[in-house]
Amino acid sequence: MSKKEKFTGFKKELIEKSEEEFGKEARQAYGDDTVDASQAKLMRMSEESFAEFDQLGKQILEKLEKAERTHDPSSALAQEVASMHKEWLLYTWPSYTKEAHEKLAQIYVDDPKFSEYYQGRAAFLRDAIHIFTGKKRQGG
Numbered sequence: 001m002s003k004k005e006k007f008t009g010f011k012k013e014l015i016e017k018s019e020e021e022f023g024k025e026a027r028q029a030y031g032d033d034t035v036d037a038s039q040a041k042l043m044r045m046s047e048e049s050f051a052e053f054d055q056l057g058k059q060i061l062e063k064l065e066k067a068e069r070t071h072d073p074s075s076a077l078a079q080e081v082a083s084m085h086k087e088w089l090l091y092t093w094p095s096y097t098k099e100a101h102e103k104l105a106q107i108y109v110d111d112p113k114f115s116e117y118y119q120g121r122a123a124f125l126r127d128a129i130h131i132f133t134g135k136k137r138q139g140g
Contacts, residue, residue, distance in 0.1 A: 007050075008043075011043055011045070012043075014042070015042060021113060023035065025111055029103060029104070029107060030100065034094060037094035038093055041091075041093070042091075042092050049091065053091040053092070056084060056088045056091075059084065060081055060084050060085055060088060064081050064121050064124070064125055065119070067081050067128065068121050068124045073131055074128075078127075079128060079131065082129045082131070082132035082133075085101075086101060089104075098134065101129055101133055102133050105126035105129040105130065106126060108122040108125060
């Protein structure tokens with residue numbers, strides 16, 4: 001099996017796992033067409049882009065931990081995390097809207113699977129994203 005075939009298989013497995021864990025919620029929130037388009041975008045992703053996507057996801061978790069210690073979702077660090085999160089989404093989302101980003105941030109809080117992934121920091125991330133998108137005013 002070639003390196004390219006292995007990478008394609010890896011992406012298929014990743015999509016299957018994601019569909020199993022979060023597919024129902026994602027399809028309810030965004031619809032089948034959007035989820036299918038997102039999965040197709042992931043399948044077209046190069047190894048280099050995937051490595052960047054993966055690294056950015058890890059950086060978000062690391063910086064989110066530090067940002068939460070400020071207890072201020074409007075802090076420069078928290079807003080950097082929210083901006084990084086948008087950038088991370090753009091690797092797989094077919095298009096970006098502030099409203100969809102806000103909706104996802106709320107899903108992170110409402111769904112224990114996501115809350116666990118963000119190590120109990122989902123509400124802080126949501127608040128930072130809501131400030132980033134303008135849904136919530138800084139300091140309020």
